[in-house]
Amino acid sequence: MQKRSHNRLSPSFGNPTPVAILGLCIALTPLSIELMGWRGASGFPATNGANYAFGGLLLILSGIGEFILGNTFPSVVFFTYGAHFFTVATTFTPSFAAISSYTTDGSQKQTPEFLASFGTINLGISFYFVFMCLISMIFFICSFRTNAAFVVVFTGVTLGFALATGGLWNLAGGNAARGQQLLEGAGGCWFVASMAAWYFLLSVMMLVVDMPFTVPVFDLSTIIKGGSEKRLHSA
Structure with a gap:
């Protein structure tokens, strides 16, 4: 009996999810550490390259x-945070003049006016960080139909945006001590989110290489039944 040959050129698609989680981990983890000030780290621009290449691209x-x-939920999530990282990266790229336009000497010094704008009116007329917090909260609610790891990720991200907005508002209002505390809190929340993302990445990659054991992410879809499933059982 002739052995059937495997067509290596047959169309197939890889799983894009671990690529996105990798990008999130590499971009978000250093940023959270900068905000917490570990080993003297500080400043949004320090990891601008990672925001462009990993977080955005x-x-x-x-x-x-x-x-x-056809995976709508992860598609919307990845597009949203990818656009966010590009937004942060371009904001702190000197050639875009997002910061220098608020100064009289064209420097990159972050003035109170810029800090207030970055916390509230970025991308034209949008209340940027406020609405990033809102969309993250929507993702947080939806994540209860996915797994526990994603719930932790979106919890940390949502709280981080809320604290970051408050921190920037306080800095803009001259309350530097309180603003710094809130930004450190935002960094802490984003660090927790990034650790949960690293955990999820490990779990997915172990499945990708078909390891004989797995790292559980605690599937919640069987606990919180979907609407279509409930309607099917009630029919």
């Missing part, structure tokens, strides 16, 4: 991959 590409595969 990888998340957008993964969002496209999830969209092609």
Whole structure:
């Protein structure tokens, strides 16, 4: 009996989710450490390259991959945070003059007016950080139909945006001590979110290479039944 050959050129798609989680981990973890001030680290611009390449590019590409595969929720999540990292990166890129336009000498000094704008009126007329907190809260609610790891990620991200907004408002209002405390709190929340993301990445990659054992992410979809499933059982 002739052995059937395997067509290596047959169309197939990889899983874009670990690529997005990788991008999130590499971009968010250093940022959270900067905000917490570990070993004297400080400043948003320090990891601008990671915001562009990992946080922005990888998340957008993964969002496209999830969209092609028909996975709406992860696609929306990856597009949202990919756009966010690009936004942060461009804000702190000197050639975009997002910071220097608020100074008289064209420097990158973060004035109270810029801090108030970055916390409230970024991207034109949008209340940027406030609405990033809102969209993250929506993702947090939806994550209860996914797994516990994602719940932790979105909890940390949502609280981080809320604290970051408060921190920037306080800095803009001249309350530097309180503003710094809130930013450190935001860094702590984002650090927790990034650790949960690292855990999820480990779990997914172990499945990718077909390890003989797995790291559980605690699936919640069987606990919180979907609407379609409830309607099917009630029919």
